[in-house]
Amino acid sequence: MMPPNSLKNPVQCLPRPFGMFLSVRLFTGLSAMLLTIMPHAFAAELSTPDGSAAESLAPSGPEAIPLLEFSDTQGYWAAACVDQMGSSGVMKGYGDRRFLPNNNISRAEFAALMMRAFGESTKVRDALAFTDVPASFWAADVIKQAYERGFLEGYPNSQFRPYQEISRAQAMTIFARVRRLSSTGDTDNILNQYFSDQSEIPGYARGAIAAAAKANLVVNYPAVDQFRPNDGMKRGEVAAVLCQAYRDGYDRRNVPDETIVQVQFCPVSSPAYDADGFAVVFGGADEFGYGRSGMQDRSGRWIIPPIYGELHPFSDGLALGFPPPFEYYPQSYSLIDQQGQIAFSRPIEGHIRDFSEGLAAFSTADGQWGFLKKTGEVAIAPQFSDAQPFANGLARVQKNGRFGFINKSGQVIIPIQYEATHEMFQENLVGARLQSSGKWGYLNASGEWAIAPQFQAVEAFWQRMARVTNTNNTRSQWSTINQLGEPADASTENELVGSDSKPPTLRNCSYS
Known part of the structure; x- marks a missing residue:
C-alpha cells in the first residue's frame, strides 16, 4: 500500500520566515479591521421565526450582557474563546443571560454578523431586491448591505431565504472570501490529507476551505478531521473561527489546539x-x-x-x-x-495567481476573474467567479457554482457543468464529478470521460498513475490505477513509491 499522500501534486514547503509571513499577513489584516469597529462589532442580530422580536433578542449598549456572565457556556469546548469575544464586546447574546453556543445561525443572522465585523468593506455591486425579504424585516438593511459587499449570494427567483440555516461550508466560504483567501493549486492535497469527510465538501467550497485551513481558520469539533460541511454553523463555532482570526499575535490558546486544522509548512535548511x-x-x-x-x-x-x-x-x-x-x-x-x-x-484589489503558459489568472475588486498577459494587459476579460492557471492549453473556470475549462482565447472547451473538478489537467487528465452525490472519474482534454465516474475520491495523475478510493474516509483505503482505469501493477507501484522524482507531499513537521 502506498503512503496516503505519495501521489499528490507538488505542495510548497516554505522556509520559516516566509511561512511565518502567511499567518502574520492574516493577523494584521483582520485584526486591523476588527479594531476599527470594536467594541460593538459582533452583537448578534437574533429573531423569532416571524422576525417580530428581533430588537429584544439583540441587546446593545450598556445593558448588553458580556459573555463572561452567560449561564450556558460553562464547560463548553470553546468557553475560553467565547469569554474573550464577550469581554472584548465583539459578540453579545440573548437578553435572558444565555449565549446558546449550540444554536445554528440563519442566513439573516450571519449577514448581520458579517456587517458588524466587516461593514467598512467596499461595495462591489448594486443591491438586489429579494422577494422574500420585505422592507419591514428586521435584517432587511444588513442583508442588502452584505449582498452589496459580496459577502452573501442570493438564490434563483431573487430569493435570499433569510431563515435558512447557513451551513459550515457556506460560512467558511464567506470567511475566506472576506479575508481574500484563495486556493493555490493544492486544494485536493489539503482536503484529502486533513479531512476524512472531504468527499462531502461541495465543489464551490473546496478551494475556500483549503485556503482557510492553510490560514488556520478552520476549527472542527469534536473531531478535527471532520469538517461536516453540510451541518449548520453554530454560534459557538463562529466565535471560535473569529478567535482564530482575531488573535493577539500568535496567542491561539483560546481555541483548543486539538480542534484547529493545522496545515504544516515544512522548513528547509x-x-x-x-x-x-x-x-x-x-x-x-x-x-x-x-x-x-x-x-x-x-x-x-x-x-x-x-x-x-x-x-x-x-x-x-x-x-x-x-x-x-x-x-x-x-x-x-x-x-x-x-x-x-x-x-x-x-x-x-483582488487576487492574482502565478503565470503559466503566458497568462495569469487575476480578479477584480468585485470578485470577477480573468487573465492577464505578461505585459499586464487583459487577455481574457474578468467574467468568472474563479479561474485557475493554464495547463496543457486549458484553464479551469467557474460560473454559477459550476466548473469547466476554457482555452487561451477564452472559448469554453469543456462545458461549465461540473459540480467539482481538480484545479488543472495533469498528464492530459483531470478528475471531475457532475453532482455532489455522484462519483469521481477522469476527463480528457476533449471533455470526454477517459475513466468513467466510479470513485468516491481521486487524486491527480503522476507518472501515469493516480490514487483512488471507493470509501468515504479518504484518509485510508486507497488503491492505484493507471491511465486506462485499471489497477496498477504492484511492482510499478513500488517503483513509484521509491522514486526520488515523485512530487513532495504535505507532511508533519515542526520548527526547531
Whole structure:
C-alpha cells in the first residue's frame, strides 16, 4: 500500500520566515479591521421565526450582557474563546443571560454578523431586491448591505431565504472570501490529507476551505478531521473561527489546539534553487519584525532585492512579489523578470495567481476573474467567479457554482457543468464529478470521460498513475490505477513509491 499522500501534486514547503509571513499577513489584516469597529462589532442580530422580536433578542449598549456572565457556556469546548469575544464586546447574546453556543445561525443572522465585523468593506455591486425579504424585516438593511459587499449570494427567483440555516461550508466560504483567501493549486492535497469527510465538501467550497485551513481558520469539533460541511454553523463555532482570526499575535490558546486544522509548512535548511538556479531567500526583518524576501542566484547575488513581504518563485519567467503587511494597502503587487526588472505592477484589489503558459489568472475588486498577459494587459476579460492557471492549453473556470475549462482565447472547451473538478489537467487528465452525490472519474482534454465516474475520491495523475478510493474516509483505503482505469501493477507501484522524482507531499513537521 502506498503512503496516503505519495501521489499528490507538488505542495510548497516554505522556509520559516516566509511561512511565518502567511499567518502574520492574516493577523494584521483582520485584526486591523476588527479594531476599527470594536467594541460593538459582533452583537448578534437574533429573531423569532416571524422576525417580530428581533430588537429584544439583540441587546446593545450598556445593558448588553458580556459573555463572561452567560449561564450556558460553562464547560463548553470553546468557553475560553467565547469569554474573550464577550469581554472584548465583539459578540453579545440573548437578553435572558444565555449565549446558546449550540444554536445554528440563519442566513439573516450571519449577514448581520458579517456587517458588524466587516461593514467598512467596499461595495462591489448594486443591491438586489429579494422577494422574500420585505422592507419591514428586521435584517432587511444588513442583508442588502452584505449582498452589496459580496459577502452573501442570493438564490434563483431573487430569493435570499433569510431563515435558512447557513451551513459550515457556506460560512467558511464567506470567511475566506472576506479575508481574500484563495486556493493555490493544492486544494485536493489539503482536503484529502486533513479531512476524512472531504468527499462531502461541495465543489464551490473546496478551494475556500483549503485556503482557510492553510490560514488556520478552520476549527472542527469534536473531531478535527471532520469538517461536516453540510451541518449548520453554530454560534459557538463562529466565535471560535473569529478567535482564530482575531488573535493577539500568535496567542491561539483560546481555541483548543486539538480542534484547529493545522496545515504544516515544512522548513528547509538551505535555499531551494529552481531549474534555472534561482531561489527565494529570506533577507532579514524590518523594524516591525516582518520578513523581507528576495531572489538570489547560485553565486549568492541578489537578482531581486529583499524588499518583498511575500515573493513567489519564478513561474513562466516571472516572480510575483507583494509588499510587507504594513504597506499592503493601497500598494501594488509586482511581476519581476529573471533580470530583476519589473515587468508590470497592478494595484492590489483582488487576487492574482502565478503565470503559466503566458497568462495569469487575476480578479477584480468585485470578485470577477480573468487573465492577464505578461505585459499586464487583459487577455481574457474578468467574467468568472474563479479561474485557475493554464495547463496543457486549458484553464479551469467557474460560473454559477459550476466548473469547466476554457482555452487561451477564452472559448469554453469543456462545458461549465461540473459540480467539482481538480484545479488543472495533469498528464492530459483531470478528475471531475457532475453532482455532489455522484462519483469521481477522469476527463480528457476533449471533455470526454477517459475513466468513467466510479470513485468516491481521486487524486491527480503522476507518472501515469493516480490514487483512488471507493470509501468515504479518504484518509485510508486507497488503491492505484493507471491511465486506462485499471489497477496498477504492484511492482510499478513500488517503483513509484521509491522514486526520488515523485512530487513532495504535505507532511508533519515542526520548527526547531
